[in-house]
Amino acid sequence: GLRRGEVFGLRLCDIHDRAGIYLHVRRYPNHRLKTPNATRTIRIDPLLTLRERAWLRRWCADRRAMASTGPQQEESQQRRLLAKQGAEGEMISIEGTVRRAMQAVHAVTEEPRLVLHHLRHSCASWLWLKLRAPDYPMVEALLTSMPGLLAEVRRAKRLRMQLCGAVTGPSRSYTHVIARILGHSTPATSLEHYIHIGDLFLAATTLRAAESIPVSVWQGLTGASRTTVYQWLATGTHGVVTGYRAQ
DSSP: OOOOHHHHTTTGGGGGESSEEEEOOOOOOTTTTSSSOOOOOEEEEGSOOOHHHHHHHHHHHHHHHHHHHHOOOHHHHHSSSSOOTTTTTTOOOOOHHHHHHHHHHHHHHHHOOOTTTTHHHHHHHHHHHHHHHGGGGGGGOOTTOOHHHHHHHTHHHHHHHHHHHHSSOOOTTTHHHHHHHHTTTHHHHHHHHHHHHHHHHHHHHHHHHTTTTTTHHHHHHOOHHHHHHHHHHHHHHOOOOOOOOHH
């Protein structure tokens, strides 16, 4: 969810690994942020797999071991997180790193038009989905074509507890969490430009409302017989849609 400049501006002292892994995005000499709201602290261990956490910890340990050979330990903590291993002080190639990362994304998605910034949109969209999904169980039926994402959504309650605390029911706090992670001043920016899955929850809300519609109303809407409507409803409220289309 970070901006490109934020990613490549991270220092060793910006990663805190105690009772959770926390990431500090902040200004320092010769490193500017896009807006004042970009200064933020994010808990990132809930967003990473066990293997990704191990990779991050190993990388930080290697970088600190290299930095500790310098003249001053305090100064070494100001070194960039992303630097060439074995070449202290030598920055990685930003363009080369972005190119290799996107080559991997293109290979997986088979979509060559994607750029690095699309990953920020993906972070916002899929994380918003996971935070809201526990309140809309019918969303799972809309994700059967994406089994990997569906498996993550089914584990979303733990993620929500880690990021939002003991929040119950639909809450505005989910969108505020997304805005905080992205470094936006208000959730409106996140919703307007970065979250692209609102239609899933519109569909889920519609399906939930449809469950309370009497059979007589379905008859009036479709012109079908009572028996036919019952047959359609046997597979759920969405069965009325598919049945009526077929008819």
